[in-house]
Every structure is written in structure tokens, then in C-alpha cells.
Amino acid sequence: MRWKQYMWLMVFVALGCSKSPDAPSEKIHDTIKLISTEREFTAGDSIVLKFDGKATKQLLLIQNGWGTIALRPDSTNTDLTFTLPQAIAQKSGFVHWILLLQKAKVAEGSIDIRPSNILSESMESYIGPTSIFADNQDQAMIVSLPQDSYGNALPDSTIIALTEKFKNNQNNSSMTVKDMIAYSFVGEHSEIGELFLGTSLENQVSKEFTVSVLPTKSADFNIRMERQHNFADGNQIVSFITSIIKDRNGNTVADGTMVNFVIENGSGHQFQTYGQTLNGIAVGKMLHPETPVQWTVKAHISGLSQSNGLELTFEAAVKDYSVLISKNGRTITVGPILSYMKQWVPDGLGIHLEIKNPDGESLLRILTTSRKGMGKFELPENLNANENTVIITVAGIEKRIKGTIK
């Protein structure tokens, strides 16, 4: 029995400590009406919303495109008015308002603010891309954001004048504002040059824009060569020269276009040399070969165009030479090596030596270069030229001397 009493006591204590439930707080207010009749305003006007009623603790919530603010009534004794701050009154667009009185919504509505008639001085415009190809189809786009003096976008259907100047032609056209912007495609030229653009609306003008019209992909071209003589002396330089490389519309390609010259010799080996264009012409250079050979040269601009194949032959510069082996078989002297005019070959001609034993096994390979028409090999101690076969190669002429002494 005691337990039960105790339990009840506990229950009452617990109940006493618990919180009372939420009291309903909704209050009903008389609606307040908007008296001012204007629903459309112009940006920059003084906008005053007047309601029937006395200014007490009302709060006017105002929402435009940028966000929401709340205003307290103007401090007048007679009327309930709200003057919208400039931050709101100067921005065009739809404005939604709600009048609150002690947390209850008493009126609601919206006004429309149109852009001002006073235009901003400069026309905000953007152009891109700023360079296009002269291929008759590439385009750039100019976008203008015409604005009033408060930075509001102008209404749809406003007409913007667009002026284009290319070479001697000046062209006037118009673009129409839709969704706050006006745009136009420009370009489609076949000649290279600078395209000048400007937009305007009455006194509102843009700055001058330039679009570079650049040559497009190169067309195929020709190459020729220039050399001092046609002997394979390994000393002179042969130049490969392109014709003026142009695009398909006859515009010279941009300076610095890389041209790749590929040289193939008779045995299928390839060499490469490069040149960059200047005024459409690229030059590639290559050292003369040392042996008589036939070259086929072709130039490429990677992935775009190529030249004709150019063939050139090199005659042997050296007709013959003599080889002298010293008695002890340790020194081999080559020369004098005489060139096409019976003069010494220029210094630096390659002289190859190979020594094979009687079984045909290679024992030594050395390379030296000519100096004053001569070349000299000193053999290592354990090697005797007289006991082996000596093979000398100069400018493609091979000489074999078999060992004499056993």
C-alpha cells in the first residue's frame, strides 16, 4: 500500500515538472490595403508604397532578383508608407512585397520596375574568339549587354547597331535584345586581315574590338634545292627551299609554320631537317653526304599538306687514293686523298679501318678523319697489319690489302 502511495507521489512530482504545451500563437489581423495605385515604376524613380492604416510595428518584406530585405515604415505620423531604398528602387525587374504586422501577413503584392530611359554611357560587349580562320566559314561572336544608367538590362526587342569594318568594306547591321543580351555572328571571310567591330545604342557605345582573320590550313606546295656543287664531299650544305606556302584561299600561311623535310637515301634510310616559314617560305638545310648517293626529299606540314618529291644525286668527290702499310705492320697511312679538282679533300673526311684475321674474323674497327688529305692509323701492339687483312673505306671506295708475311 505504501509503495502505491509513493508511486503516485512520484507521478505527480514528475507531472509538475513537465512543461506546459505550446499555446497557439496565431493571431488574426484585419487586412491592410495598398492605397498607392501605381504598380509599374521606372528604375531610379522614388518608389513609395502607401497603405491604409497607421504606422506601427509593420514590417515590409521586399524581394527582388538579388534577395530579400525588410523595411520599417517611414517615420510619418499620418500615413503608413514605405520608401524603397535605392538598392531596390534602382534595379529593374519584378519585386514582390509582403506586409507583416506582428508576425502575421496582412497584405501581399508585387510591382514591376522597368529599366530607366537614361542609358549607360558605355556598351558592355564581349567578343570571342578573337582570331578566326580566313576560310569563308569560321565565325566569331559579339555579345552586347546594353544597360540603363543603373546597370539594368534593357528590355527584349531593343535594337542595337553593329558596325563591322574589314579592309575597305564597312557594314552596318543590327542585333535585337532577347534575354538581356544581343548577339551576332561575325566573320566568314576568305582574306586575312583585321576585322573591326563596334556596337552602339543611341549614345551608348562600345569600345573598338578586333578579330584577327588568320590564314587557314596550308595547301600543298613545291620545294627546290640549292647547292654549291653536286659532289659528295661531306662538307658543303644543301638547302631545300619551299615555294611560298599558302592556304586554300591563297593567303600566305602564318610566319613560323613548321615545315618538316624528310630525306630518304637509296638504301631506305631517312634523315629529317626542319624549317619555319618566313613570308611563307621555309628553308631546311642538310650536310652533303660523303658517298655518292641519290636522295629523295619531301616536305610536310604535319597533318595538313605536303610538297612534291625532289630527287638529287651526289657524285663521288674522291676518285682514288693509296694505302701504305709500314714494314713492321704497325702504321697504316692513307692518302693523299684527292678530290674532284685534284686538290686535297677538305679536312674531316671520314676514313674507316677494319682489320680481319685470315679466317675473316674482325679484329679491329677504327674511324679517323682526314687532315691535309691524309689519314694515319697506329695499330695496337699485338696487331700486325701485315699478318691480317686491312680494309680501308674512304668516300665509299673500299680497298682490301691481304697480309703478305706469314
Added chain:
Amino acid sequence: MVKKNLYRALLLLSFLAVNAGIIYGLAAAWSFLNTGADKSAILHIGDTIEQAYQPKITWTIEGQRGRKIAKQALGELEKDYLNAWYVKNIALNSYDQLGIADYYTEDARKQVENLVKTNQTNNIKVETTTLSHHPQLEFYSLDGKLAVLTDIDVVQFEKVYTVGTLVHQQRTSHSYKAILMLEDGFWRIRQMVKIPNPDLTQNESKQLSFDIKKWKGINYYPKDNPWNMFGKNFDMEAIYADFETITTLGLNSVRVFVPYEGFGGASVKEEMLGQLEELLDIAQEHNLKVLVTLFDFYGNYDLMDWTLTHRHAETIVTRLKSHEALLGWDIKNEPDLDFESRGKNTVLGWLSEMAQQIKQNDSIHPITIGWSTPEAALHLANEVDFVSFHYYEAPENFKERFLALKDSVDAKPLVLEEYGKSSYSGIWNLFSNSKDDQATYYEKMQAVLTKEQLPYFIWTLYDFETVPTSVVGRKPWRKAPQKHFGLMDSEGKEKPAYRIIDIKRKGDD
């Protein structure tokens, strides 16, 4: 002699006490020195940052002028456009203009600044979030650096505070036109104008048809991992066996809980979602219907958190809405308990919006909110398809309180979504309960329920060995009874109440 012994004892005790004090002090110092950042933090391994703002965005790009936009470019535009809204929302709420310079061009920045300053002078704060956007791309420039869009029907939720007190909150729908420009790799808003909402034909809410009268269900957690059944604890076999038991009892539905954070918040983890789907598959095999309770353990409700919870609900609802076993959606369990800590209006605002969000994604299944008492169930009664309430008090008062609710909610169907009695008998309730008391409770309750034809969900199938602290708190006098609400004990043995519920054996179905 006695005195001497007393002194000795005191001396000994004080010595022990001093020692204990020293050891405690050392331990406290040691553990203090070991707290702080995890050592791996030295490595600065970047975490993936979850986007804090994820309103629903639906693009229309048909009819776009200028250059055709690529998917990638549109994604970047979308990201920055939403960020622009986000930083502006924060600026209006906190006067902190961090990020405004990133997402607004120099001219546009001034506009935001002006509004913020006006509000700051008037001591006004505007807490706002947008819930959905329907941007129509109007124009994309040839060089991809300028875009114009019309954002139709931007659903916004706004709370206005003056000097810290909430004066107004509302859900609005507005339309905007915006010019964005790509500068320094950011899409920045250059121009923003509000336009009148285009006329949108409102879809009339469809009348749902669901047969509520038949539901006889049980709140379900497996006995080994209550309140934590998904993830690595997910045990298909246990669920299979339990659903078998539930069918044997003659019940036809179960109520399960989806923890918000546990399921991954805004980006729902596929693993968990897959498991929930499997649970529904198992239910389907047993001809059981499943009432899915979302947002368990969720308690933020903050406006800045709304879009994240919306994405959570969207993912789960869209995935499961065509499942045969799905009975309906319970938005939140006992949200009225958060009224005090989070503010009644905040919680109700969130619930109301969430109800709409779920309806948008699933127009077939009914929704409800699991209020903790019959009285609390009056809240938002018009916005749910059936009214759910919980009841853990004396069976004698049940009928009266239930009828009072029934009168106030007009024709809305009612469901007793949780009820039960703990058979716990111990020191914390002064040995005042017993298993037989529990059986008697059910006897009384079932009589009323049958008479009133009120659908019900019993709490619960098993006694639990452990109850997480996050459920009822740390206090043992609250934890202990919570462990003994089962029709079966934690070893799976039937308690007397089991026989009361066993419809098949009684044959009254």
C-alpha cells in the same frame, strides 16, 4: 585501544585515498596528452568534401541559342550557379560576404552588398535556402564565356528575423533571369532579374488508394543489433527467420528504420540501400508489407541542411518506390520530441517540406509521420495520408485519447504505429512490472484495437541485450525498461504476451 585502531584505519584509508588521487591525476594528465588530432592527420590526406548545398536542379537545354553546350560545361555552370546562390544565402543570413567575390562579377557584387548592408542597418536577418531550380539555358556564347538562363519556379524557403526573433517564414516560388560570365575559371553572376512566374499547370494531388484497415504489424529490429541493423551488421538469415516468425504470428507488416547518417546522409551509400532493398525482397517473400521510417537519428532541421536531406530522401524513395513490398513512408520517428530543442516551427517546416519532396518522387505510396502521442499527431494531419501516433501509457485511457484524435482529424485514417509495454521488473521501476503484466496490457489493447478496427504496429519482437545510448540516453532507469519490450526475450523464447498476439493460433483473422 579502540581509538588507536580507528586512527590506524583512518591513516590507512587516507594513504589509499592519496594514492588513488595521485594515480588518477597521472592518468588524467596522460590521457590529456594523448588526445587531439589523430597522428595520420600529419599526412594531410584530403577528405572528400560533401557539397553543403544540393537543391534539386533540372535543366532544359532545348531551344538554346548560340553554341550548343557540352555536358561537361553545363556541369561546371551548374556547380558555380548553385554556389552563387549558396554564398548569397549565407551572406543574407550572416552578413558574411565570403565567397561573394568568387561567384558575382564586380558590378553584381555591389547589389548583394547593398542588400546585405540595408538588412544589417535594419537589424534584419534572412535565412533562406532554395529547394529546386528549373533552369532553362537561353544562350551560350560561341567562345563559351557567357551564358544566359531563365530559372523557372525556384522553390525557396525563407525565414525573416528582426533583432533575432523570427517574424515570418514562407515557402515561395519565383522565377529569375540571370547572365553568367566565365571569369578566372569561375562562372560568375553578372545580372540577375526577377521575372513573373510563367503559368504552370498545377498537378492536382491524386487520391491515393491504400487499404489501411488490414495492417497488423510490428516494429522490427533483429535481436542482436537493434537500432543498427544495416551495414556490416546486416544479417539476411536472421531477418529471414524473424520475418518467418512474424508471419507465423499472423502479422502482415513490419516497420523498419533508416538512420540518416548511417545511410550516408545526402549521398546514400549503395551498400545500405542494397541491404534495405534485400530486406524488402525478404518481406515480399513472406507477403509482408514494409513501412519505411526515414531520418532516424536525424535532428538538425536547419534550413541550410534541407537540400541535403532532400537528396537523401530522393535517392531512397526513387529506388524503392516501385517495390511490391513497400507499404509507405514514415517521414520521421517522433519528431515532436525535437520541438523543444530545435523549435516547433523549424521542425514542422522541415516535415512539411519533406512531405512534399517525397510526394514529388513517389505519388503512389502513402506518407505519414510517427508522432509520439495521440495529441501530437494533430500536427500536419492534413499533409499526411494517414495519421500515425505512438502510445505507451495505460490501456484504460487509450480509447478516450484515440477517439479525441479521431474526431479532430476528420476522415484521415489512423494507425497506432508503436505501442507496447516493457516487462522489465527491477530496481529502476521498483519491481512494478512483470511478463504477465505485459500480456495483460496486450490483452486490453488488442480488445480496443479490434473493436475500433485500428491498424497497429507492436513495439517490438525481441527483448534487446543492449540499447544504444543515442536511443533513450545514458540513464539506466530509462535504458533498462527499453530492453524488455519484446514479445520474445533476448534468447528468442516466447513471453506470455506472444500468445496474446498470435492471431493464427487464436484464429480470429
